[in-house]
Amino acid sequence: MKLLIIKLCFVASFFTSGCSSVEPWERGNLAKPEMQISGDAVDDLLLEQVFYSKEAASGGIGAAGGGCGCN
């Protein structure tokens, strides 16, 4: 499994490293709030905790949170 994950990462990096150049003045759409990788931090923290308390899987989401006794 670990090997699979590492291999998939290399494949993803390979595909993304060959992307076309986008000049800074062409990044207006990318700078919009709705285009950010991390969304609304408060909303993300809420949903992350809810799912963490109901499911076995966690992590890899991006928002940091404190531990809780919910799982």
Add this chain to the structure above:
Amino acid sequence: MKKINPLVALTGAALALPAIAADQPTSAKLSFLSSTYHEKDIKNSTILSGAGKRYDIEKNQFRLVTPLGENWSGDLYVSQEAMSGASPWGTFDGADDESSLIMSGATIRDKRTQVNLSGRKYNEDSSYGFTLTRSKEDDYSAKGFGVSGEWDLNNKLSTVSAGFSFSDDEIKPVDALKFGRIEKGKKQTRSFAAGWTQIINQNSILFTGISHTVKQGLLSDPYKLRDTRPSKKAEWTLSFKYRQYFENRNAALHADYRLYNDDFGVTSHTAGIAWKKSIGDKLKIAPRFRYYSQSEADFYAFGDNYSLAKTEAQSSDHRLSGFGSTTTGVQISYELGKWSMKMSFDRYSSKNSLGHAESEKEHPALLDFTLWSAGFDLEI
């Protein structure tokens, strides 16, 4: 006073920004969110003993983000929640499919307070941050910290990020003597994460990330009648987050996927999609859908086995069974000057048959819930 064209301002901001890395906030922002969480009651016919009324939670979240000097930002996050309801203590695997669940009474009440304090320093092509966390419930406390860094590469077309976090948790179960529970348990969590964010073109970006988490200590649930889990767990995740902007629709598509695996034997897939649509300058509507599926843990069993030694791994926790879930929701926000009012609704439904590797028998404690939230952001 000269009116600034918002598009020009935005493009200007984009010029000054690292492409996708965190940037120093230009003004302070206060956020508040109040949420009501409600779990659907369990069918009485599946309960052997205890109450079928499950959890209701009221939660308030507060966050203040502010620039500090020329190169720093500060972030204070505080949340408080109050919960009440019953939770599963165990299951009995009888010949009949019904009446298998042993629930607690409906008198469980708890409060939790969490505080996160973060700081971040911004350089021209990088930023570094730290977070301190503290969480306290009646029977559970956690202290933690995290450090992270981001580095822009390739004319800011790419950003590499890495982070480490640590949490030191302690549980002191209530009524330990009365129910023969462990009096005190400790758990430590160490987590590493690394990511690569890449601008693909003017309208799309992709994040690829991995994380590795090791939990050590009391991983069993001391409130269950018979729950023995290994004292160490290693978890891996691989995540993709794709963002695509559609100029003609004035909307952004979010597509996320996470692969998760741990050495308890659980593998899971999580896929999420959201359509963030702007209607005019002020109104934003974002319908969202999430699909989740997991396989069962190696030591999961539908019913508790009292003939097994207490040291042998076993758990009838429904969260370790093979199942799947869907979450359907929508978030709406409306801007009024410096205020942004927002509300959201999500409905979660879990079933054995929704999973990619369902357990032999559906666990009666698999749940459905609804989550309502309302709040605001205020630029100060």
